[in-house]
Amino acid sequence: MADFSKPNMPRFSVDVYQNEYLPEGGREVNAVVTVTATGGGTLASAVAAPHLYSPGAGPSAAVAVMVDCSGSMDYPPAKMRGARDATAAAIDTLRDGVHFAVIGGTHLAREVYPGDGRLAVAGPTTREQAKQALRRLSAGGGTAIGTWLRLADRLLSSVDVDIRHGILLTDGRNEHESPQDLRATLDSCAGRFTCDARGVGTDWEVKEVTSIASALLGGADIVADPAGLAADFTGMMETAMGKEVADVALRVWTPVGTAIRFVKQVAPAVEDLTGRRTEAGPRAGDYPTGSWGEESRDYHLCVEVPVAGLGQEMLAARVSLVVLQPDGGTQNLGAQGLVRAVWTDDLAASTSIDPQVAHYTGQAELAHAIQQGIDLRKAGDMDGATAKLGRAVQLASASGNADTARLLSKVVDVVDAATGTVRLKAKVAEADEMTLETRSTKTVRVKK
Known part of the structure; x- marks a missing residue:
């Protein structure tokens, strides 16, 4: 669990942008909520020089790298070479003290390093051992991505850490399990770890890869040329190493008579969170946002309010931030924003769009x-x-x-x-x- 009493932990703020004025009979209130985390600075040095970083200074973390080893990774051979090099570069980017594992994925999932159901702890010796193990990676077999994710989940949950993160690379379609099986796996892994997904080449299915990243609150992208994998993996791992708080949720409270139409992340990417709400007490719900480093994101909130008379005003929603705890509890981050509704007959005010x-x-x-x-x-x-x-x-x-x-x-x-x-x-x-x-x-x- 993140310790927010530490001076190096990020501080969160919430800013609300909206036109609060509604015309007579108006019921829809829209607002953009900007959430910003600042002041987490300890990890900047860790990303720049991971081997010089003190393991106890930042949040504990575990990372699983899942590498596609299906037969198609040998066509052309540059894909498998690129995957090995990229994974080695990612391992070099791990800061000292981070738990990690490498998984080889086909129609089965295999522990490439360290094995025996364990995670290694990053340091000079384990980095070198992992890179030696990568040299033995070879292509052959099918593709069942759900098995890779389930193994990653088992490994990542075997240690008590603040941040759990996966990186997944595939070059083909998920042909050796049903879409329903993959969906069930994503549902079971959601909220347990975040995962970035990458497709290499052009023989994979975009909607499969983006759905994995979306369900696990990570990013998705294409690396069309295998030569670009090492730089991409390094960037992904640097971002993962910069995360300092996991399981942050946007908590939205609304008064009696109101209804949430939608909650969407709109920057840096569009992600509809409406269907991911979990109830958090009377008239409040939590919307998961994943792990945070020093960054800022924007959310679009749309609330339906009951009709009120001209000149009246009401609090349409209160937005705050909480960290979800493994025991089901929450820790309030102390930042909140208010969304208001004011009814007016001023046409210019009520028709203006923020x-x-x-x-x-x-x-x-x-x-x-x-x-x-x-x-x-x-x-x-x-x-x-x-x-x-x-x-x-x-x-x-x-x-x-x-x-x-x-x-x-x-x-x-x-x-x-x-x-x-x-x-x-x-x-x-x-x-x-x-x-x-x-x-x-x-x-x-x-x-x-």
Whole structure:
């Protein structure tokens, strides 16, 4: 359990951005809630020089790296080489004192290092032993990702640590277990550890990889060229080593007569948390946000309130932060924000849309339009795909999301970004389409 009495632990703050004014009869209140963690600084030196770091200074952590070893990893052989090199680079990035394991994944899950159902403790000797073990990794067999995750869960839960994290690499489709089995595994692992997922090459299924990261509150991405794996794994591990508080939840309390329509993370990526609510007492619910380092994220909260008379006002929601404890209890982080509703006959006030809310509503629509456009293109509906991807280009341009605009330009020829006039490219590299789909939920933040 994180000790918030330590001076080096991060401090959390909550800021609310909204237009609190509603017209007569208005019932929908929207707000963007910015959560910021600052002042955790102890781990900056650990990420820069993990071997010089004092193991007792930061939160305890355990990491499991799951490497696809199915037969397809040998085609081309650069994939298996890249996976070995990337895992070695990730192991070098572990700070001293972190528990870790390497899992080889096929239609079964195998403990590559250290074995015997244990986790190793990072240090000069164990790092070298792990890298020696990686040299024996070879490709052969099928793919059943659920077995990899279940083994990772068993290993990570075998030690009493603050942070539990997985890194998963696959190059193919999950062909040796049913989608229902994988879903059941994700449901059982959710809340037990976070996991970043990567697809290497172009023979894997985007929705499978992104669903793994989404369920386990991690990030997903494509590494089309195996040569880029080492840099990507190093970056992922540096981020994991920077986490200082696990199992943070957004607690939303609403008064009698109100209802939560949705709670979504909207930056740095769109993630709908509405269905993940767990009850937390009378009229309160917790929405999981995963592990935190020194960072800031934005959430869009939509609340339905009962109708009130002109001039009246009410507290529509109170947002706070808690850490979920293994015993089912919670620790309050002391930060909160208030969402208000005020009824007015001032037309200018009640029809104004808060810039933060407007921006992130557009970013959520952008992500949805991209996913719809790609699905329509795959289904052969070129007119529908053109319309959706054109709308995506228009939204990306209007919001200043240059990264997404650049990815879209590899799939469509942009005639006029402002109006969303585009033409589908006759030939699209598979890696470009998969990159757009995988990164479609990444957002650009609005300037406060």
